[in-house]
Amino acid sequence: LYLALSPLALSRRQRLVLLGVTGVFLLAIYTTLSRGSWVGIAAAIAVMPFFRKPSWWPFFLAVIAIAISVGLTTGMLQQGVSSFYASFVEQRAEAVECRMYYIWRGVGILQRYPLTGIGLGAFGRYNPDPAAVGIHNLEMQLATEVGIPGALIHMGLIILVTVRAFLAMLSARSTEGRTIMQMVLLALVMTLVHGQFDILAFTYHIWFVLGMAEAATLCIRRSEAVGAGPSFAR
Template identity: 25%
Template structure:
């Protein structure tokens, strides 16, 4: 008698749980049971895992987020074996493939290979999530639901940040030039432990929220979405992250250019007028953006100068993928600055994977913008047009923020970046499938 594959799977899981109970006791059995139930649910529908991961990762330990995102690609592969589902690879993923190849090569040749594995694993988890998204989300309604879950999670992050403004949080000395900012007592960071990291997250999420709000036709929903987006904007203001403010300004300009240039006529006076209502501490932070007197600015300039020297000495292949080989090498140039990254994404990438690697990274970023613009922003479907404009603005915003921060360093920001990339590629694929269905 031939035993069905599903029955074999059930017996395997039962044996697994029985072994856990026998050897480890009831606590591990319950944990195993929860894990098996989650496994079965995601095998049944990978979208459950995608939605759950997109909602939960900001609030979970980095290791848990890594496992969740990395496992999504494997679930797709398992389903393809069990249910004979077809796996598709998009032609526009070539730039990602090139970047992935360079990352692997730079890990193998790294001065600290085990340290490079950390960042390789984080980015592999992001790529796994992109792969799962493009092979699982097939309808506009599913894409919209995923984006909604993603933004609800962001709203919770933002609300926690706003709450911190009233309760107060620890202010670390390195976050602020105390001598020139004596009136600042709080910089919120929500669940990210650092206000600049929270700003990086919001720079990528706010433009997407604006795109969703812009498309919404229902006045009731538009009011709710506008209010939620406004809360996210309040939160990024409360981070007092000047790099974040620059990033969101570039994102706003990009969105306006892509949607309707005439909005500039309104945006410029509204933006300038809004400065009049900002508290003095925020105005002082804006004024200090280009100040060489500000200690955090001079600190970054010093890091950039040393990083440039490092790049000149390792311009071909870099020192190795990830922050650990960079940090180890940087400290051979100066031992009094125990930094973790270059506070500039482009210098950091060049230092890690070389000048050619930086070129491939920029090719990946710019080609992603090109694909999003051609396939989404230029679409006749207003949903894709406005969502595409928001996604393009997210990429431009984080690239601008990358001039003063390295946005591929913190795990949860790496995950956010790849989820945004996943939404872009998934939206392109969903729209193309819709066109094929209409033609047939």
């Protein structure tokens, strides 16, 4: 979606194809009822203007603050949140209850094994339901599997990769380089927000996204260093 709206020199046909592919992906997410994925997509779209124009971040934050203030002042925000929450609880009460149950199971595990955790993929052995393979929250899942110190190290790695990608975007001199890093950062935002609602810890998904971000960062920095621009973007 971002590439289809980016300033790259794409033809109208290429943009239409990209928008069509995006529509198919969104339809696939909708049919799988992945609410966490939808929240991640919404977060990525919300921060898209910030990554497009990083120098406008004060204006971007001001617009969000004004929108929230207007919502609080008029009561529209409270009513909207309350209505959404009531509808969510009514329709998805079982899913919410299930997620909360797994989180409390994770709290119990942390009380017993705060430093070492229970090991990768071992959550099912500590849960009466064998179908439960993990907790629907990235940080809690990390802590139960590798302990609190390991979770902090892993979260530090995520922050490091994100900061390096952001700095690479700011330092990129070519339009292609900036656009590529902007898309990478949007993918990171979507994945990390999605991870607050689904099981992503130590799966191929989170490692693929982190690896993609670091690889793109290294390619952009190397290409910019030699002054040739990102050749793989041509």
